[in-house]
Amino acid sequence: MATTDKLLDGFKRFKQTYFGDDSRLYASMKNGQPAKTLMVACCDSRVDPAILTDCDPGDLFTVRNVANLVPPCEDDNHYHGTSSALEFAVKGLEVENIIVMGHANCGGIRALWEGDGQAQSQFIHRWVSIAQPAKEWVKANYQQSSDAAQLKACEQRAVLVSLDNLLSFKCIRERVEQGSLSLHGWYFDLAAGELLCYNPVSGQFEQPA
Numbered sequence: 500m501a502t503t504d505k506l507l508d509g510f511k512r513f514k515q516t517y518f519g520d521d522s523r524l525y526a527s528m529k530n531g532q533p534a535k536t537l538m539v540a541c542c543d544s545r546v547d548p549a550i551l552t553d554c555d556p557g558d559l560f561t562v563r564n565v566a567n568l569v570p571p572c573e574d575d576n577h578y579h580g581t582s583s584a585l586e587f588a589v590k591g592l593e594v595e596n597i598i599v600m601g602h603a604n605c606g607g608i609r610a611l612w613e614g615d616g617q618a619q620s621q622f623i624h625r626w627v628s629i630a631q632p633a634k635e636w637v638k639a640n641y642q643q644s645s646d647a648a649q650l651k652a653c654e655q656r657a658v659l660v661s662l663d664n665l666l667s668f669k670c671i672r673e674r675v676e677q678g679s680l681s682l683h684g685w686y687f688d689l690a691a692g693e694l695l696c697y698n699p700v701s702g703q704f705e706q707p708a
Contacts, residue, residue, distance in 0.1 A: 517556065524555060534560040536596040537588040539581075539661065541567040546602045546687055551694070560588050566607025567600055568629045569661035572668045582668070589670045589680070597665060600685040601658040608654045629664070630657035655704050658684040658697065 517525050527533075537560045540548040549559055562584040570581060588594045601608075610620075611627040611634055633656035641649045662684050666672045674680035684697035686704045695704035 524557065528557050532560065532592065533557050534588075534592055535594050536560070536598065537562065537585070537592075537594045539564075539567050539569055539597070539599045541565065541600075541602055541605060541607065543602060543605065545689055546600070548600060551687060560584075560592055560594060562588075564626075565623060566605055566611070566627050566630065566657065567602075567661065568607075568626065568657065569599060569664045570629050571664045585665070585668060586670065589668075589674065593679075595679065596681050596683060597671070598683045598685055599658050599661045599665075600687060601654050602687040603651065603654065603689050603691075605654050608657055609650065611657075612650055612653050630660050633657040633660045655686050655697075658686060662697075 534557060536558070538548045539562045540546060542563050542565055548554075548561055548563075552559070562581055564581055568581075569585070570579070572582065573579065585597075588597070607623070607627050608630065610623055611630055614624050614627075630653075633653050636656050637649050637652045641652050644652070662682050665682055666675065671680065671682075675682060684704070686695045686697070687693075688695065693706060696707045697703075698705050
């Protein structure tokens, strides 16, 4: 378990690496971040996207939330943290790729899958209901499959729901149509240590070539 002392020691190593041994990377980013890829990932401590992809600081602009979900675009007076991050990434950073990365054994998707429709928490179940279409699709198409297979299918299908929701944002849809922005769906199987990418031709999550 990471104590605060362990975290502070980790920062000392980070500082030595990026501000002591070679400070060129951060020196080049003093006036802005160069990230051209937005990653929407889960809060789960096992699936840190920068660690999984071996990225340096500045490579990824990251949004992390429960179950790596993208809500549909809503124009109201509520607070929209994920949506504001999307807007900044697209309009401010002009990212060229948006990746939604789901993962195996996701607690948020399990809460959706096992929920009975009743309010079981103040925030979580309302949030994960964004992926309700994924649950309904799996219920209709995986009736004969095991519980584990159905849950995995729901985790993957939820990624596709988020990809669809991305297109409800005008700034994203326009750039996709112009060809200046690409959308990707990934799935990390943490038990197998495999990363799968969604192939829209086959309709499956597959190992990258």
